[in-house]
Amino acid sequence: MDTAPTHGPNTDMLSGLPEGVLHRIMSFLTLRQAVQTCVLSHRWRNLWRSMPHINADYKQFMVMGMVVTQAGDEALVLFKRFVNRLLELRDPVASMDKFCLWYLISDDKDDDTDSQDDDNDDDTDSQDAVANRWIGHALQKQARVVEVDVELVYADLKPLVLDHSVFTSCHLTKILFCNVILGDGFFKQLKTGCPALEDLSLDLCIISDDEISSQTLKVLTITGTKFSMEHRTSISTPSVTSLTLWSPDGMVVLKDIASVVTASVKLTNDLVSDGSDARGLRQYLWTLSGVKNLEFHYLVTNLDMKLTIKSNLQLCPKFNNLVNLTLGQWCLDANFYALIVFMQNSPRLEKLTLKLDPFRHQTSQRIIGELNERSFTCGHLKIVEVQCSENDPRANHVVNFFVSTGMTSAQIHIKH
Amino acid sequence: MAAATDDAGDSNEMIRVVSSDGEHFEMPEAAANLSLVLRHMIEDDCADAAGIPLAVVAAKPLAKIVDYCTKHAAKSSGLTIEEAEELKRFDAEFIEVDTDMLYDLLVAADFMGVEGLSKLAVQRTADLIKGKTPEQNRETFGIVNDFTPEEEEEICKENEWAFQITKPPSRLC
Structure with a gap:
């Protein structure tokens, strides 16, 4: 390149750029202004015609x-x-x-008479x-x-x-x-x-x-x-x-x-099979058994419809690859039912994130079920992050829950 | 400095580069990796104590680019919201340059394959063009109107459709 750094006010700078750079600049303009660059000079006259x-x-x-x-x-x-x-x-x-x-x-x-004869007229x-x-x-x-x-x-x-x-x-x-x-x-x-x-x-x-x-x-x-x-x-x-x-x-x-490898799933209760039957939920979870990163939410549109989890139903498969897990507040229902089931089945889990809805403090239960076995070991779990609004009492419950399993409070982060 | 070629990945090696006018600069390997060209040179063991020569980039823009890459490499993965905002502020200040420097950055970022900087400079240029008349844009960027009056009339006529509504074409050419 000719290294004469004095462009001076009257030296055409932009026009010397490669076409690709000029086209990129034009892609940040409105469509109309991009076409309007055609009047600038010869260099610009037809650039818009080939904007990719x-x-x-x-x-x-x-x-x-x-x-x-x-x-x-x-x-x-x-x-x-x-x-x-x-x-x-x-x-x-x-x-x-x-x-x-x-x-x-x-x-x-529906009111439109689609089959107009004159196809050439754009407006009809x-x-x-x-x-x-x-x-x-x-x-x-x-x-x-x-x-x-x-x-x-x-x-x-x-x-x-x-x-x-x-x-x-x-x-x-x-x-x-x-x-x-x-x-x-x-x-x-x-x-x-x-x-x-x-x-x-x-x-x-x-x-x-x-x-x-x-x-x-x-x-x-x-x-x-x-x-x-x-x-x-x-x-x-x-x-x-x-x-x-x-x-x-x-x-x-x-x-x-x-x-x-990475899945993010949000389900609404009335659309998981019949709503009250946990088999639909189970089916989703089982097909996701190979994932490494999982975010899973179970949302409720109708609070009267409760999900009954029968004691012999294996809700979760073994998540043998799961490293990062994010769950919504549904996992705290029925005395942390889903949370415990996930922990029991995620031997490689390193990070757990809980997203608690700031607008629903009261724990209205979405799930009915009882676990026979509540203990679990998550040897690789390093961080638990709780995302919630300030003064959310559930945050403390979660902290106590994990401290009781042997984690230190330094490993549990609360984010507002 | 020893040859910065032994370990790939997160080494703390410094990479030397030389501008077209012979000035030497240093930056961490992670910063150099933000340039596609430098990354390929490093991968091909071409980064040595003498420095990688950049034949088309002068010292002034190169100093800026080293600054940009060093800042962005230091804060690349797992940004918090505050850090992301700080980086955004850095970018906004960084690109507040005159059109000479902007041009040099456009050319150099494109040549060196620094995607983030290239986008920043392109966006800045587009922002300068936006909402201005062709005459104003010619003035800002020193674009010479090299059309003959006959050509000008022809262009205005054939592109009338693109100028309708906003302003009559006669005033634009």
């Missing part, structure tokens, strides 16, 4: 000072026109690396069709990452119905969807059409398939998602090492998750 990272966010098109619903509609019209143009005028040989879409659903699709295409077309375009351009985050103007509007026929790509490695409906056949399409997919994250989605199965997925995150009420949904992802399943709404069976 497209952040299409309808919020950048909101006009300030308008009622939200109206502003949303206006923004959507401008947004759709803009993105359509951008994709149309992009360099046809430039590949796309990442396509992130923040979309808004503002109308009731259904909202779903537009988004699906863009996603398809990104996949055709070899996008590695596709993120789709949908907001609904009214909570009762139907989320984006994804057209899964476009999901054929050997480049796609990561998907992130929020507020999206994945209709029949979606997961089959992913399995056959996207052989490089490793990371799938679904938040607030609706799944109708009865099987989620993939040989390639390594990270699977499903939060706040609805499953079919008519059948069980099985998850068979033998290569997944990191699994997050929070509050699945529906009956989910973990079938083949043999490679999972």
